[in-house]
Amino acid sequence: CSNFCVSACLCVFYCIKIATFRNSFFIYLKVKVDRMVPWLLLGSVFFSLVIGAAVYNVTDKALCKKLNVTSQECIGKGRIRREEHFLPVCxxxxxxxxTPFTAVIFxxxxxxxxxxxxxxxxxxxxxxxxxxxxxxxxxxxIISFFVMYSINFICLVAGMIYSTKEENPIMLMIYVFM
Incomplete structure (x- = not known):
């Protein structure tokens, strides 16, 4: 997530510095962007840390509190409870x-x-x-960066989708592409 956010911030920074548009807001950003870049990078790292901490917290709660009973009903309830925790995280x-992918597209x-x-x-x-x-x-x-960024985004989303399935061979291919 940190890699994704920092690269999006740099892409927006390069767009503002290089592009030549005559819009007053764009000119204002071009003048102020030098002071904003360190704060944007720091904010993206902070955002990534918050997301990472939330994911770790929910994953730790969902996976470490497994039921010790081996009946089929309890195992099914444990799996449902784990998936309930993963939906807000996903x-x-x-x-x-x-959000960074949209910023990179624009x-x-x-x-x-x-x-x-x-x-x-x-x-x-x-x-x-x-x-x-x-x-x-x-x-x-720019086109090659955009293509690589899009492939990375698609693989991250596919990784989120297939991570809920246990022992999925598709995950190996997703990690290879990433």
């Missing part, structure tokens, strides 16, 4: 992963649009130089 973790699309528009302006002004090649390479890098 929802919180899903929200914790979806910032990557804004940055790609800005770079594409700037490259198009350079082409109309017939400025064929190294700057246009750098813009194309930057656009390719």
């Amino acid at each position: 929802f919180t973790i899903g929200f914790g992963f979806a 910032s990557a699309l804004l940055l790609l649009f800005s770079l594409w528009r700037h490259k198009r302006n350079m082409q109309t002004n017939s400025m064929k130089d190294l700057s246009m090649d750098a813009h194309i390479k930057a656009m390719k890098s």
Whole structure:
């Protein structure tokens, strides 16, 4: 979760610093972002620690308080109680992963649009130089980062879904992709 949040903060930071939009709020963010980045990174680490502590607390309560009776009815009740604890945790973790992913989607699309528009302006002004090649390479890098980030997000969500199942061979493939 920390890796996911910090990379999302950096993606938003790069979007604000590199993109050229004339919106007054965007210009205000561009001026103030240098002071906001350390607080954003610290906030994302703090957010990750809170989510991690909550997950550990619920997992510890659900898994360590197993029933010592071996009847089928008690085992079934223990499994239901464990799944009841995991539903709010999975929802919180899903929200914790979806928020940075949404920020990355918007910032990557804004940055790609800005770079594409700037490259198009350079082409109309017939400025064929190294700057246009750098813009194309930057656009390719952003697209590749977005693809890798999306694969990681899909694998994290799939890992949450399949983690409730016991001894699932699909989890190995999910971990390989992550």
